[in-house]
Amino acid sequence: xxxxxxxxxxxxxxxxxxxxxxxxxxxxxxxxxxxxxxxxxxxxxxxxxxxxxxxxxxxxxxxxxxxxxxxxxxxxxxxxxxxxxxxxxxxxxxxxxxxxxxxxxxxxxxxxxxxxxxxxxxxxxxxxxxxxxxxxxxxxxxxxxxxxxxxxxxxxxxxxxxxxxxxxxxxxxxxxxxxxxxxxxxxxxxxxxxxxxxxxxxxxxxxxxxxxxxxxxxxxxxxxxxxxxxxxxxxxxxxxxxxxxxxxxxxxxxxxxxxxxxxxxxxxxxxxxxxxxxxxxxxxxxxxxxxxxxxxxxxxxxxxxxxxxxxxxxxxxxxxxxxxxxxxxxxxxxxxxxxxxxxxxxxxxxxxxxxxxxxxxxx
Numbered sequence: 143x144x145x146x147x148x149x150x151x152x153x154x155x156x157x158x159x160x161x162x163x164x165x166x167x168x169x170x171x172x173x174x175x176x177x178x179x180x181x182x183x184x185x186x187x188x189x190x191x192x193x194x195x196x197x198x199x200x201x202x203x204x205x206x207x208x209x210x211x212x213x214x215x216x217x218x219x220x221x222x223x224x225x226x227x228x229x230x231x232x233x234x235x236x237x238x239x240x241x242x243x244x245x246x247x248x249x250x251x252x253x254x255x256x257x258x259x260x261x262x263x264x265x266x267x268x269x270x271x272x273x274x275x276x277x278x279x280x281x282x283x284x285x286x287x288x289x290x291x292x293x294x295x296x297x298x299x300x301x302x303x304x305x306x307x308x309x310x311x312x313x314x315x316x317x318x319x320x321x322x323x324x325x326x327x328x329x330x331x332x333x334x335x336x337x338x339x340x341x342x343x344x345x346x347x348x349x350x351x352x353x354x355x356x357x358x359x360x361x362x363x364x365x366x367x368x369x370x371x372x373x374x375x376x377x378x379x380x381x382x383x384x385x386x387x388x389x390x391x392x393x394x395x396x397x398x399x400x401x402x403x404x405x406x407x408x409x410x411x412x413x414x415x416x417x418x419x420x421x422x423x424x425x426x427x428x429x430x431x432x433x434x435x436x437x438x439x440x441x442x443x444x445x446x447x448x449x450x451x452x453x454x455x456x457x458x459x460x461x462x463x464x465x466x467x468x469x470x471x472x473x474x475x476x477x478x479x480x481x482x483x484x485x486x487x488x489x490x491x492x493x494x495x496x497x498x499x500x501x502x503x504x505x
């Protein structure tokens with residue numbers, strides 16, 4: 143029976159592909175439907191989603207890989223495939239992926255083990271940097287996702303939604319970027335992607351964000367944020383002068399001041415002030431690297447025994463990515479979702495996101 147249902151979905155999908163089904167722009171109903179599919183990663187217990195949309199069928203659940211990463215593949219009955227990338231789960235390795243937050247180049251290679259190297263490109267900008275831990279996550283799930291895309295694109299499925307909540311949202315950014323720049327032998331280039339990054343933390347630096355927002359421009363990549371949710375404020379961030387664009391006058395302030403400021407005393411005072419501020423920011427970055435890269439790296443090594451870390455950059459300048467969809471709590475919100483001083487993730491869960499989306503975007 144299961145096989146017949148899958149074949150029926152595929153037949154419907156192939157017959158309906160003559161017209162593009164995915165549309166640009168934020169579709170609140172579409173977001174809520176796929177958010178419930180994302181929620182369904184928990185197959186039992188009181189937090190199982192209240193309903194699963196009847197026009198979706200789950201065709202595949204991946205094995206757990208890397209630092210406890212996993213995804214589901216669903217097929218909508220109008221030919222749209224949906225990848226749901228799992229959120230953080232209450233296991234040490236899953237949390238480790240979030241906190242292992244040193245920045246690395248957005249283009250490079252990760253040595254997963256003695257026989258596996260993952261080559262990736264997340265941006266056209268050489269200045270782009272991304273989160274190390276989530277790149278490890280993509281290194282483990284991207285081969286499985288692209289395998290499914292190749293399989294189902296050969297069956298006529300040419301349009302795909304990516305949905306993730308929390309850590310899953312962070313991975314949707316990098317996965318979408320990976321697909322943009324992956325060579326033709328990895329994934330076909332004629333496909334359409336739409337991304338809903340729900341309750342998303344910050345995936346990389348400003349230049350990565352620019353690139354992501356450009357490739358998803360005109361309504362193809364959304365970041366949905368409950369303003370009472372603190373997770374989108376993470377990871378920790380600082381900005382130093384080397385984070386600026388190279389043509390920013392602060393980057394070449396000494397040369398500029400030497401030409402334009404004739405009084406040596408003024409140059410001395412200004413340079414001293416800038417250096418003093420820069421030292422504080424650089425000191426903070428070194429502490430982040432000490433605790434969030436070097437010390438956590440020992441735990442990563444226990445889970446991924448043959449993994450070899452790439453060069454960790456000096457930067458820790460994290461910014462959001464994706465077109466923002468802001469969910470502003472109303473006067474009833476605090477009564478419905480009461481903070482008791484201990485439930486620190488309450489505003490981050492599925493229920494408040496569903497409530498606020500319906501409140502503001504469903505008429």
